[in-house]
Amino acid sequence: MHSTRITTPDGVFTAHFSDQGLAGLDFPSRKERQGPPRRKGTEPLPAGVKAWAELIAQALREVLAGRAPMKFPPLDLSAGTKFQQEVWRVLQRIPAGKTVTYSELARSVGRPRAVRAVGGACGANPIPVLVPCHRVLQVGGKLGGFSGGLDWKRLLLARESIAPDFPSQIGG
């Protein structure tokens, strides 16, 4: 397992790689968003992993800009259960600028009643942003939850020109 930092205009993400591809992605910490990155993580990466990291950096910037990535790095989702992987597959098919509800997602995987389990699968998603769990909303347009924090979910949706029913704290 290799780890490296992915610098974007919105902060420094941390990517984790297995032999199969990208296996995990961490959101920038507050410190990393505000200050310079630490030296940790500068260890040399295998050439293949380095190439993946560049692809991921490009893909991340595309998604953060509200666009669908041109090239997509290989994703290693084998850590999840079969149900979770099915949910994550469906998530990857959601185009930029479009959203689905937890109930729609549940129907897509053939478990129309398993809306709560779908929420759990979204929360277990190891690769947020690239596996767009932020495009899953509650019925009625409410945000629901987000493992990286609702701030990130709101930001990502805003970049895609999606205006969910934001809580009144935003105003309006």
Add this chain to the structure above:
DNA sequence: GAGGCGTTTTGAA
């Protein structure tokens, strides 16, 4: 509008 219950999956003991 608010609270309670139902359904499904997952992780721990």
Add this chain to the structure above:
DNA sequence: TTCAAAACGCCTC
């Protein structure tokens, strides 16, 4: 195997 928890949705009051 059993129990508790979870990024939900629907029904009832």
